[in-house]
């Protein structure tokens with residue numbers, strides 16, 4: 209009979225490896241099983257190869273879940289500053305890019321190497337590639353049947369992540385195991401994903417591909433699965449429509465069939481420098497052309513496209529009727545566009561939905577009905593905003609679980 213482990217962790221990605229290292233260093237005998245040839249592929253490709261490993265401001269408000277309170281305990285016990293200290297202790301250079309997002313200076317491989325060293329310090333055994341055939345309970349133990357034999361353990365931690373990027377080995381295995389034990393799974397959906405648009409909606413903006421600017425974007429609604437959102441982020445105009453961080457953030461809240469809304473001046477207003485009424489009512493603008501006035505607060509090409517769309521190109525502001533001014537204001541501060549769909553799992557960064565948090569203990573990540581069965585990381589119905597929050601959830605949920613094993 210094989211050795212009995214304190215914990216078998218299924219999935220050697222961000223949450224699994226981190227949990228294994230912490231538990232191992234607490235004296236637990238830990239085995240990590242993964243079906244992939246190479247572990248932690250998502251960490252490698254994350255953050256454009258530089259891993260946005262956490263966010264200075266990560267807190268409960270940065271997460272989507274049917275139960276927004278669920279993340280509180282784990283995030284409080286393992287906040288971003290703890291992981292930053294770990295990164296610093298390995299002398300990994302990092303920098304803040306935007307709104308608290310921390311990236312490695314060199315390569316995401318440094319985070320992988322750090323996780324492997326942490327596992328080695330805890331004498332963690334890692335086996336891969338291994339195919340997990342079944343997981344079952346037997347006389348108070350957990351039996352994990354693999355193509356390389358049966359492993360026995362006091363607990364099993366499901367950490368196989370979400371469905372994005374199937375090409376690098378993403379599977380629904382944790383969700384399947386949850387279902388096997390009768391735990392509810394919130395229907396998975398691609399999150400932080402580019403949205404697709406039909407070309408007619410972009411006729412007016414077709415010439416502007418490549419333009420990037422800060423906007424305020426909103427999507428979702430009060431009754432939607434995760435409510436409504438409003439972000440100040442950069443928007444990129446492309447030949448296919450809209451992209452960039454603003455659209456990725458909005459996509460997680462987007463409800464199929466509904467519009468997303470863009471305030472092209474929102475990010476300018478936020479800095480207290482401008483609001484649309486002030487600009488439109490400024491007496492000094494009376495003799496200026498419409499596109500010139502708009503160009504004082506947005507890129508010239510965009511200003512021209514908006515003036516053209518409203519048939520105001522070349523018109524002096526004094527000649528523009530109240531009705532036309534109102535229509536122009538609506539266009540630039542509340543531009544609505546209905547996405548046709550998302551680009552799906554291939555292009556998504558995260559999975560929305562997953563194992564229902566109601567079935568789990570928020571302090572330990574254990575399934576309430578099944579002592580010894582845990583779910584951590586992306587497979588849980590907890591999804592972070594763009595900007596390092598998803599890794600922070602992987603670390604925090606892995607840490608909470610490790611304390612309980």
Ligand SMILES: Cc1cc2nc3c(=O)[nH]c(=O)nc-3n(C[C@H](O)[C@H](O)[C@H](O)COP(=O)(O)OP(=O)(O)OC[C@H]3O[C@@H](n4cnc5c(N)ncnc54)[C@H](O)[C@@H]3O)c2cc1C
Nearest residue numbers: 219221222223243254255260368369381585586596598599
């Ligand atoms: C392109 C991209 C860029 C990203 N960039 C960032 C970023 O910069 N910052 C950020 O915070 N988040 C980022 N994310 C999200 C982040 O990578 C995930 O949220 C995080 O990796 C989730 O950790 P996890 O441990 O739950 O899952 P994963 O890290 O995905 O690990 C899951 C592990 O389980 C294994 N596995 C899967 N199925 C099975 C099975 N059936 N049997 C055995 N093993 C299995 C996999 O091989 C993998 O090793 C990015 C995601 C993508 C796709």
